[in-house]
Amino acid sequence: MSDNGCGFPAPGLHSFLFKPIFEVGGFEFNKVMLLALISTALVVTFFYAAFGKAKMVPGKVQMIGEAGYDFVRRGIVYETMGKKDGEKYVPLMVSLFFFIWIMNIWSVIPLAQFPVSSVIAYPFVLAGIVYFVWVPLTFKRHGFVGGWKNITGYDNSLGPIKWLVAFIEFFSNLLVRPFTHAVRLFANMFAGHLMLVMFTVASWYLLNSWLIPAAGVSFVMTIAMIGFELFVQAVQAYVFVLLACSYIQGALAEHH
């Protein structure tokens, strides 16, 4: 616990660590895992309500579900991969988008108030899944040599710098990419949560001090940050899925 002398409980890494709720044979089950599983339940329940008994003339829930589904399918998958190549990846992208979005939204839900995606394990799993889709796909589509050429951007027309380009591309595509893919989501949610905790804690702390007007400012900032976070949560889910689509599209493309 950071203690800088004035007793302000500044948020830090400890804000992202939770004591286990229960423990089964050394497996510690904590709040974040619970939230992750509730996310699954929520997404599945909602979309089961929407699409489980889908009708020609949609009800309200189905209409909302269709709007979300259409947004991901048309707005992201078809836009990046085209209808022909993209159709196969629609289930993956739709589940990624809504799962990530719900995991992010926990950030502003009372009682939960913690974005699951601000724990690196969750974005990492998802980025890993995308990675293990597009890398084998590259070699399957272009063969062994062609696959390497696709990943490294090897091109004879580049002349002598082609080796340099190939090295940089290899490094950035095959090694760094899954990391940045996961960290982009993680860091946004991590920072957002820190800010929210900071202003919330500060509001309470300042209210109990002689600087009461500052508590008002901090509280207004908390509200503003919640609005901003709602926006960031949706954008980050969108960006994650968009990048996943563009990686798969790159794997399928003839020339890198």
Add this chain to the structure above:
Amino acid sequence: MIANLVQLAAEEEQNPLIPPGPELLVGAIAFAIVFFFFWKKLIPNINKVLDERREAIEGGIEKAEAAQTEAQSVLEQYKAQLAEARHEAARLRQEAQEQGAQLIAEMRAEGQRQREEIVAAGHTQIAADRKAAAQALRQDVGQLATELAGKLVGESLEEHARQSRTIDRFLDDLDAKAEATR
């Protein structure tokens, strides 16, 4: 100081960029469930319905197009019939006018002819009547003159009164005759 260092080391251990194993497992399971539901059940479901809906809409459009085409052809047919009927009516009117004009002309010619006939017959009749009248008059006048002369000769003309009586008588006779012939 030492306590601080220990705490720092502890925080170093909990590097937020190093994922703990159990969380990875839970994340993978949580996502796997979502993905399987979408992949096996929900997306095929909704795609089927969307396809059906699109087909229904396309079918509806096709039907509407067929109906419109039919309506168009019927309208054209109707218009053609109407134009034909108008043409026919105009032709009939024209014909009737021509026939009427011809009829009037014929009747006028007939009337003219009849009138001329009547006039001619009248003229002939008058001429014949006048001739007969003239003949009758001439006969009568002659007879009268003869009668008058006989009377004048037979009776003495000396006596004016008698003479005038004779003339009166003659004229009375004439009147009576005229009366009788009327």
